[in-house]
Every structure is written in C-alpha cells, then in structure tokens.
Amino acid sequence: MQEEYDIIVAGSGVAGSLAAAVAAKDGLKVLLVDKNSENEPGKKTNWGWVCGDAVAKSHLDFVTKRIGLSFSEPELDHKVEGVVAYSPDMQSKFPFDGEGFILDRPEFVRKLKNFALKNGAEYLPEFDVEAPIVKDNFIVGISGKDKNMKNKEIKAKLVIDALGISTNLRRKLPDNPYIDKTIDVEDLESTGRYIYEFDVEKDDPKFYDQKYAIIHLNQNIAPGGYGWVFPKSKHGRVNIGIGVQRASLIKRNNKIGKNDTLQSLMDEYVKFIPILKNPKLYNKDNNGKGYWSVSVRRQLECLVYNGYMGAGDSMAMPNPISAGGIGPALVAGILAGENAARAVREKDVSMKNLWKYNLDFNAEYGNKTAGMEVFRIYLQSLNNDIINYGFRNFLTDKEAVDLTYGRIPELSISTKVKMVLKGVANINAFNNLRYAVDEMKVFNKLYAVYPKTPDNFVEWKQKVISEMNKVKERFEPNPV
Numbered sequence: 001m002q003e004e005y006d007i008i009v010a011g012s013g014v015a016g017s018l019a020a021a022v023a024a025k026d027g028l029k030v031l032l033v034d035k036n037s038e039n040e041p042g043k044k045t046n047w048g049w050v051c052g053d054a055v056a057k058s059h060l061d062f063v064t065k066r067i068g069l070s071f072s073e074p075e076l077d078h079k080v081e082g083v084v085a086y087s088p089d090m091q092s093k094f095p096f097d098g099e100g101f102i103l104d105r106p107e108f109v110r111k112l113k114n115f116a117l118k119n120g121a122e123y124l125p126e127f128d129v130e131a132p133i134v135k136d137n138f139i140v141g142i143s144g145k146d147k148n149m150k151n152k153e154i155k156a157k158l159v160i161d162a163l164g165i166s167t168n169l170r171r172k173l174p175d176n177p178y179i180d181k182t183i184d185v186e187d188l189e190s191t192g193r194y195i196y197e198f199d200v201e202k203d204d205p206k207f208y209d210q211k212y213a214i215i216h217l218n219q220n221i222a223p224g225g226y227g228w229v230f231p232k233s234k235h236g237r238v239n240i241g242i243g244v245q246r247a248s249l250i251k252r253n254n255k256i257g258k259n260d261t262l263q264s265l266m267d268e269y270v271k272f273i274p275i276l277k278n279p280k281l282y283n284k285d286n287n288g289k290g291y292w293s294v295s296v297r298r299q300l301e302c303l304v305y306n307g308y309m310g311a312g313d314s315m316a317m318p319n320p321i322s323a324g325g326i327g328p329a330l331v332a333g334i335l336a337g338e339n340a341a342r343a344v345r346e347k348d349v350s351m352k353n354l355w356k357y358n359l360d361f362n363a364e365y366g367n368k369t370a371g372m373e374v375f376r377i378y379l380q381s382l383n384n385d386i387i388n389y390g391f392r393n394f395l396t397d398k399e400a401v402d403l404t405y406g407r408i409p410e411l412s413i414s415t416k417v418k419m420v421l422k423g424v425a426n427i428n429a430f431n432n433l434r435y436a437v438d439e440m441k442v443f444n445k446l447y448a449v450y451p452k453t454p455d456n457f458v459e460w461k462q463k464v465i466s467e468m469n470k471v472k473e474r475f476e477p478n479p480v
C-alpha cells in the first residue's frame with residue numbers, strides 16, 4: 001500500500017532537520033529522509049560533515065527566538081569573539097562577523113534531527129533520494145533506493161529539497177524558467193578541511209587565536225578563496241581548511257608553472273601555519289578530514305515550484321563572501337517549514353501559493369546576497385599585491401565590515417585616500433571597487449522590487465542575470 005505524507009523533507013542536514021521540525025509541529029504528517037545511518041544526520045559525504053563549522057550567534061538567536069530551540073554544549077563546541085581576515089602579507093587585518101561559535105557539527109545536526117522527531121516528524125534513514133515524482137507539472141513525491149537497494153516511491157503533497165549542494169531533486173525538476181537546474185562551476189569553491197590536534201608551543205594571533213576565527217586571504221595559497229584556522233574548545237585543536245575557485249587555480253598554476261591541486265594546496269597551507277607542530281588528525285565521528293564544495297553565488301532566484309521548495313545549500317544559500325551557509329540554512333529551514341505547513345493546510349501547494357517563502361527568505365536574508373556576490377567576484381580579480389595595498393588604503397575597518405554584511409559603504413573616507421593612491425594597477429583596482437559598489441547598489445535595488453507573485457518573475461530574473469554577466473565580464477579571475 002502506498003503511504004502518503006503531507007510533507008517529505010529530503011535531507012536531514014541543518015536546513016532539512018529544522019524544516020521538518022517546524023512543519024511537523026502542528027500535527028502535519030512529515031517524513032524526514034536521509035541517505036545516512038540514523039546516528040549520522042547531516043553527514044555530507046563519506047568524508048564526513050565537511051565544514052568550517054563557524055556560525056554567528058545572531059543566527060542561533062534567530063532560531064531560539066522564532067521556535068524556542070536553544071543551544072549549549074556539546075553542540076556549541078567553542079565560543080569566539082569574531083572573525084579576523086588577514087591580508088596576504090599579514091600586515092593588515094579586518095575584524096568582522098561579531099560573536100559566534102565553532103560547532104561540534106555532528107552533535108549540532110543530531111540535536112536538530114532529534115528536535116524534528118520530538119515535534120512529530122517520522123525519520124527514514126538510509127534512503128537514497130534519486131528523483132522527484134512529477135505529475136501534471138507538480139512534484140508529488142520522491143523516488144529512490146531504501147537500505148536494501150530496493151527501488152521505492154514515497155508520495156507527499158509537498159517536497160522540501162534540503163539535499164545540499166549535490167541535490168538530485170533540483171537537478172531533476174521539470175524544465176522551467178523559475179529554478180535553474182545547474183550552478184556555474186566558477187560560482188563554487190572546492191574545499192578541503194581537516195580537524196587537527198597539535199603540540200602548542202606558543203599562540204600567534206596571526207595564525208591561531210583561541211578568541212578569534214582566523215581567515216587568510218592569499219591568492220597563491222588559496223586562489224579565488226581563502227584559508228581558515230578556527231579554534232576548537234581544546235587548546236591545540238583546530239578546524240583548518242581552504243577553499244579555491246577552479247578558474248583561479250588554473251590561472252595561478254599556468255602563470256607560475258605549477259601543477260597544484262586542492263589536496264596539494266591544503267597540505268601546503270598546513271605547512272604555512274607555523275604553530276601547527278606535530279599535527280595529528282582528530283577523528284571523532286570519523287570527521288577528521290574531508291573535501292567538498294560550497295557555492296558562493298546569490299541563492300537561486302526562485303526557491304519554489306509546484307509542490308516543491310528548497311532550503312540551504314540545495315538552493316545555493318551560503319554567503320557569497322564568507323561561504324557561511326549554516327546561518328542561511330537555519331533561517332531557510334524555519335521559513336520553509338512554516339510556509340510548507342501553511343500551504344498544505346490551505347490545500348494549495350502551487351508555486352503561486354508557495355511564493356511567500358521567496359519573499360520571507362529575501363526579507364530575512366536573501367535581499368543582500370547578489371550584492372555580496374559582486375564583491376566576491378571583484379575580490380577574485382585582485383592579485384596579492386593589490387589586496388595588500390587595498391587592505392591598507394581602500395577601505396576603513398567599518399567599510400570593510402559593512403561589505404561583509406552586504407551593507408554598501410559610501411567610500412567617503414576612501415575617496416579622500418584615493419587622491420594619494422599610488423600605481424596604475426592600484427588606481428584601477430580602486431576604480432573597480434567603486435564600480436563594484438555601484439553594482440551592489442543596482443542589485444539591492446533589483447531585490448527591493450522582487451516580484452510579489454510569479455507573474456513578472458521571468459523578466460525580473462533576466463535583468464538579474466544580465467547585470468551579473470556584466471560584472472563577470474568586467475572582473476575576470478586574476479590571482480597572480
């Protein structure tokens with residue numbers, strides 16, 4: 001007999017577990033499905049829960065305020081006062097992102113998944129989702145393989161796609177002009193991440209600081225991305241990694257005659273951090289070492305289709321500058337769960353009735369991400385010398401922090417500095433920064449008039465794409 005659910009949530013990571021918890025809360029029949037074993041929700045790949053695991057306190061507070069779920073140890077492994085980004089020459093730094101936590105990620109997602117079960121969701125582990133079931137242009141369920149590798153179909157009125165970046169639900173939607181099925185490879189960062197323990201001889205705030213999450217911008221070490229060293233609760237344990245953009249890595253290798261890969265750069269980065277003496281993998285939950293991808297574009301322009309919603313990495317939600325995706329996944333999980341429950345109760349799961357989720361997500365988080373994508377593309381066009389110079393001369397601390405939050409700096413103080421800028425390349429880079437800031441304003445204006453219904457959406461999306469193409473044409477990756 002075919003069982004039918006109100007809502008299927010595919011993927012029990014951060015976004016999916018919260019969406020299921022919220023949707024199940026007032027009595028709907030919700031099924032949360034994941035390919036992992038029961039005790040490993042949110043494990044992205046056989047490599048583990050590959051992530052930097054840093055999350056801003058403000059995002060955790062959003063969850064507590066909105067649905068009453070609060071966090072403590074063990075899932076909050078370590079508190080930090082903020083993030084500090086260093087220039088390639090290590091001579092300048094910008095602090096940003098305020099108070100936050102480094103998570104024990106497996107514990108964090110277990111807690112979210114258990115919260116979903118407590119709220120009444122059913123859990124189906126070891127189910128590999130393969131495709132959406134489509135009927136009359138509506139998504140009406142999922143198909144996949146159960147733990148005995150048997151093909152199975154499960155029906156529902158609505159499916160929430162929280163399968164992460166590798167989602168095969170979004171990729172297999174019917175052809176439509178609303179949700180893209182693919183993401184440009186240059187909008188992805190390939191990442192490596194280790195959790196290491198090491199002999200602590202001395203702290204060095206440029207490389208390891210128990211109070212701060214440290215980021216190293218360096219186009220040679222992490223072309224088109226950055227390296228990070230995030231402290232864990234035990235003194236002498238860190239989450240360390242790099243992200244690189246494919247085109248930047250290829251250009252860098254060609255220009256300097258090297259053949260580096262993500263793996264070789266990761267190992268170089270570990271050597272670059274002088275305080276890491278005798279590093280050994282810390283392999284709790286078999287989560288010590290892994291590689292995965294994260295997107296750094298604006299979230300997909302539309303997050304809903306008939307009988308379908310997406311939340312988290314499946315919809316490219318991470319912050320385009322920092323690649324922080326836990327926060328937006330928490331926000332989207334809650335908003336998707338709320339809107340899904342509403343639509344099922346209203347007996348209307350059409351794209352039109354789900355549209356409010358687009359508006360809710362944009363109001364809470366998504367309005368600013370296209371602007372941040374512009375800044376990320378601009379940054380990827382600068383070599384180390386210009387980044388060093390720019391850190392010292394282009395922006396004040398406040399302006400830099402504003403940019404990382406998607407707020408647009410006026411460049412007022414910097415404008416004065418411009419009068420004394422030295423070197424053609426630097427002056428060009430500053431003028432390009434002004435162009436980038438103007439483009440950020442264009443995107444913020446476009447998102448301020450995000451269509452209230454699906455009616456004018458396709459035209460609006462076209463404007464967003466052509467404007468972003470202009471930015472990409474102007475700023476090509478140029479790491480060395």
Ligand SMILES: Cc1cc2nc3c(=O)[nH]c(=O)nc-3n(C[C@H](O)[C@H](O)[C@H](O)COP(=O)(O)OP(=O)(O)OC[C@H]3O[C@@H](n4cnc5c(N)ncnc54)[C@H](O)[C@@H]3O)c2cc1C
Nearest residue numbers: 011013014015035042052053054129164312313324325326
């Ligand atoms: C190396 C790295 C470092 C990062 N650092 C940070 C950071 O410091 N801070 C931050 O905020 N963000 C960071 N991010 C981004 C962050 O990890 C993601 O944004 C976040 O995990 C998104 O959560 P999600 O629930 O959308 O997806 P995921 O966490 O990817 O969860 C998806 C779930 O779906 C399941 N699934 C996938 N496919 C199937 C299938 N076919 N069938 C059944 N189940 C399936 C998976 O098993 C998993 O449980 C980083 C990402 C990477 C790769």
